[in-house]
Amino acid sequence: MLLRRLLLAVAALVTGTIWLWSSSSVVLFGGTYRIQDFVVNELWRTADSNGWRASSAPRTYWPPPPTESESSGYLRVRYNGGLTQQCSAICNAVVVARIMNATLVLPELDTNSFWHDESGFVNIYDVPHFIQTLKYDVRIVTSVPKITAPGKTKKLRAYKIDPPRDAPVTWYRTTALEMIRKYGAIYLTPFSHRLAEEIDDPELQRLRCRVNYHALQFKSNIRKTSSAIVNKLRSEGHFMSVHLRFELDMIAYAGCIDIFTPKEQKILLKYREEHFPKKPLVYRERRLIGKCPLTPEEVGLIIRAMGFDNTTRIYLASGKLFGGKRFLKPFKAMFPRLENHSMVGSGELEENTRGLAGSAVDYMVCLLSDVFMPTYDGPSNFANNLMGHRLYSGFRTTITPNRKALAPIFMDMEEGRASGYEERIRQVMFNTHFGAPHKRIHPESFYTNPWPECFCQMKARNHADRCPHNNVNDVLESQFQNKEDIVS
Numbered sequence: 001m002l003l004r005r006l007l008l009a010v011a012a013l014v015t016g017t018i019w020l021w022s023s024s025s026v027v028l029f030g031g032t033y034r035i036q037d038f039v040v041n042e043l044w045r046t047a048d049s050n051g052w053r054a055s056s057a058p059r060t061y062w063p064p065p066p067t068e069s070e071s072s073g074y075l076r077v078r079y080n081g082g083l084t085q086q087c088s089a090i091c092n093a094v095v096v097a098r099i100m101n102a103t104l105v106l107p108e109l110d111t112n113s114f115w116h117d118e119s120g121f122v123n124i125y126d127v128p129h130f131i132q133t134l135k136y137d138v139r140i141v142t143s144v145p146k147i148t149a150p151g152k153t154k155k156l157r158a159y160k161i162d163p164p165r166d167a168p169v170t171w172y173r174t175t176a177l178e179m180i181r182k183y184g185a186i187y188l189t190p191f192s193h194r195l196a197e198e199i200d201d202p203e204l205q206r207l208r209c210r211v212n213y214h215a216l217q218f219k220s221n222i223r224k225t226s227s228a229i230v231n232k233l234r235s236e237g238h239f240m241s242v243h244l245r246f247e248l249d250m251i252a253y254a255g256c257i258d259i260f261t262p263k264e265q266k267i268l269l270k271y272r273e274e275h276f277p278k279k280p281l282v283y284r285e286r287r288l289i290g291k292c293p294l295t296p297e298e299v300g301l302i303i304r305a306m307g308f309d310n311t312t313r314i315y316l317a318s319g320k321l322f323g324g325k326r327f328l329k330p331f332k333a334m335f336p337r338l339e340n341h342s343m344v345g346s347g348e349l350e351e352n353t354r355g356l357a358g359s360a361v362d363y364m365v366c367l368l369s370d371v372f373m374p375t376y377d378g379p380s381n382f383a384n385n386l387m388g389h390r391l392y393s394g395f396r397t398t399i400t401p402n403r404k405a406l407a408p409i410f411m412d413m414e415e416g417r418a419s420g421y422e423e424r425i426r427q428v429m430f431n432t433h434f435g436a437p438h439k440r441i442h443p444e445s446f447y448t449n450p451w452p453e454c455f456c457q458m459k460a461r462n463h464a465d466r467c468p469h470n471n472v473n474d475v476l477e478s479q480f481q482n483k484e485d486i487v488s
């Protein structure tokens with residue numbers, strides 16, 4: 001893909017410039033900025049899809065979900081954590097309900113719940129849209145029903161289960177199914193990472209994508225705020241978004257504290273002690289294996305080395321930066337047009353940009369930006385889900401810095417051995433796929449890369465990759481109607 005981009009670039013260039021293609025990296029001679037500019041301009045476009053397009057409709061027989069009487073019981077799960085953690089828990093919950101023929105109880109709508117529900121589901125997502133979109137997949141109710149025994153009415157009490165981490169589908173088909181049949185309702189808690197990401201059934205993986213990319217739609221106020229920001233940013237051309245994960249919890253978790261003042265280090269160590277298991281952490285070692293989040297300055301150096309100039313508009317998605325302005329300053333000096341939602345938005349936008357809704361707005365802006373660059377990725381991370389979502393929404397360019405490959409370059413720079421570092425950064429950075437279709441290699445998450453399950457080709461050599469017929473919805477609808485008719 002990169003090769004194609006480069007060939008395009010070459011074809012369009014005037015002669016007299018030497019290009020050299022080596023197996024893994026691009027070496028530039030002559031340093032003409034015109035070439036650099038051209039490559040960079042290519043990045044503003046979406047990546048080459050090679051005939052693939054997003055598709056998560058079923059491709060094989062997909063029976064309608066159980067009716068009330070066929071259902072094996074009620075399923076509740078615990079949603080907690082940040083936006084993305086909740087989002088993958090919802091995707092997994094729908095898949096689990098489908099596996100067990102269970103009825104899914106929506107979070108928080110169950111107002112009489114005796115569990116404290118931490119999710120912001122109803123405040124963030126369009127609930128009617130969610131239910132409607134999944135009607136061929138799972139039966140969804142908004143609360144566990146009351147059961148009437150002679151003389152009294154009470155709520156069905158769900159039996160609590162702590163599923164194994166990354167539980168396989170078979171666990172839900174056996175152990176969990178037995179429980180739900182026995183008790184009538186189960187409550188899975190905790191539920192983060194409680195269903196294996198690799199499932200050997202592409203239809204179930206496609207269901208995950210239907211939930212993630214179609215059913216989970218933000219409420220209209222969030223969508224409005226986000227498009228207002230995007231329109232404002234785009235009014236002057238392309239823009240890039242950067243998810244800057246340089247926050248207290250992440251830095252404490254990564255254990256990369258040497259660059260901070262003694263006072264800041266104390267705060268980080270205290271946070272670490274309170275939240276994470278003890279572990280010896282040597283800054284240099286952590287950094288060399290790519291475990292340290294990029295600093296804002298490093299992010300700036302990367303973007304500049306790639307050839308983006310100082311007029312580039314950059315939207316910063318981030319919580320509170322740890323260490324504050326001191327770290328942002330060098331980045332801002334390289335790229336003066338650095339903005340975040342409180343700077344772009346104003347007035348009414350403000351009220352939609354706090355807490356979980358704020359994350360949702362950042363998510364949407366990053367999703368819609370022309371280029372996206374995450375600075376740290378980890379399980380159940382905002383950036384991880386965005387990378388998958390950007391693939392799904394048409395292979396939008398994503399720049400993923402390889403921190404491990406970049407660390408020695410930055411360390412050389414800091415130690416004064418700084419010759420040709422821009423060139424070295426460029427070699428690392430232009431050696432990735434930029435959000436084009438690519439094979440998922442462990443430990444890459446399904447949520448980061450849902451290819452090929454949630455994509456199809458019109459003229460696929462492999463039958464399983466072939467796009468479903470256009471009438472797939474009609475087929476599902478008629479199956480659904482038939483079943484309703486039989487039942488009623």
Ligand SMILES: *[C@@H]1O[C@H](CO)[C@@H](O)[C@H](O)[C@H]1NC(C)=O
Nearest residue numbers: 063066072099100101173177
């Ligand atoms: C769920 O229902 C489908 C068809 O209605 C059936 O084929 C399947 O065996 C059921 N699965 C379980 C786990 O009960």
Ligand SMILES: *[C@@H]1O[C@H](CO)[C@@H](O)[C@H](O)[C@H]1NC(C)=O
Nearest residue numbers: 309310311333334335336337
């Ligand atoms: C951007 O860089 C150019 C030179 O490369 C410089 O003349 C200009 O002042 C810079 N603009 C800003 C806003 O820093």
Ligand SMILES: *[C@@H]1O[C@H](CO)[C@@H](O)[C@H](O)[C@H]1NC(C)=O
Nearest residue numbers: 318319320321340341342343
């Ligand atoms: C956005 O930028 C402004 C101005 O630099 C800053 O005061 C504010 O804290 C930033 N907000 C976020 C969420 O980063």
